[in-house]
Amino acid sequence: MHPVPRSFYRRDASLVAPDLLNKVLVAGNRAGRVVEVEAYRGSDDPGSHAFRGKTGRNATMFGPPGHLYVYFSYGVHWCANAVCEREGVAHAVLLRAIAPVFGLEEMRAARSRGQKHPVADRDLGRGPGRLCQALGLTREHDGADLVTGDRGVWIMDDGHRPPAIPDVGIRVGLSAGADRPWRYSVPGDRHVSGPLGRPDRPGR
DNA sequence: CTGCCGATATACT
């Protein structure tokens, strides 16, 4: 069990993304296995926050690889990405879903606040906003180093390999760049969000 | 299960 090294991230996000499947995302005393991701390729990708250049929000994407880019979405939810490629090239991999591994009750407490019913295990980390809520990731984790764990957040390799043949599909919630097949997930895993999490549905 | 709606920060027209 060791942190994924910096060199892992210093590549095109569309190559890093499928390799992140089955890695372990750790935040404090909570952890989950990454089962769904999307690649965003900066200035080459009209679906990327970085397509039109650097802003206050996306500055972390332009920094060195192996750091966490966290942004606020729809004025409601946080979403977390692993920054890829060398400094100045704004590639990133959106962490879309985890299968909870450790700290389930902390996750459930974080996810159930202000809700009618306690959240089921399957829904703790199924979706990018839910993933951040379950792990307690917010603005204060933007820029965190995933290799050194300077803010208690790491991506670890426990020897569990990525799927030999991941499910591949189009990215969720975009209009610009919607045609690019840069969404990857672990086949058959029930913690995957959207159509790929429901076998024999469109999107496969 | 599906579809619609509201919440509302950030970036852009």
Added chain:
DNA sequence: GTATATCGGCAGC
């Protein structure tokens, strides 16, 4: 003003 890398509640099936 409009769009967005989302989610939860509710209506209806």
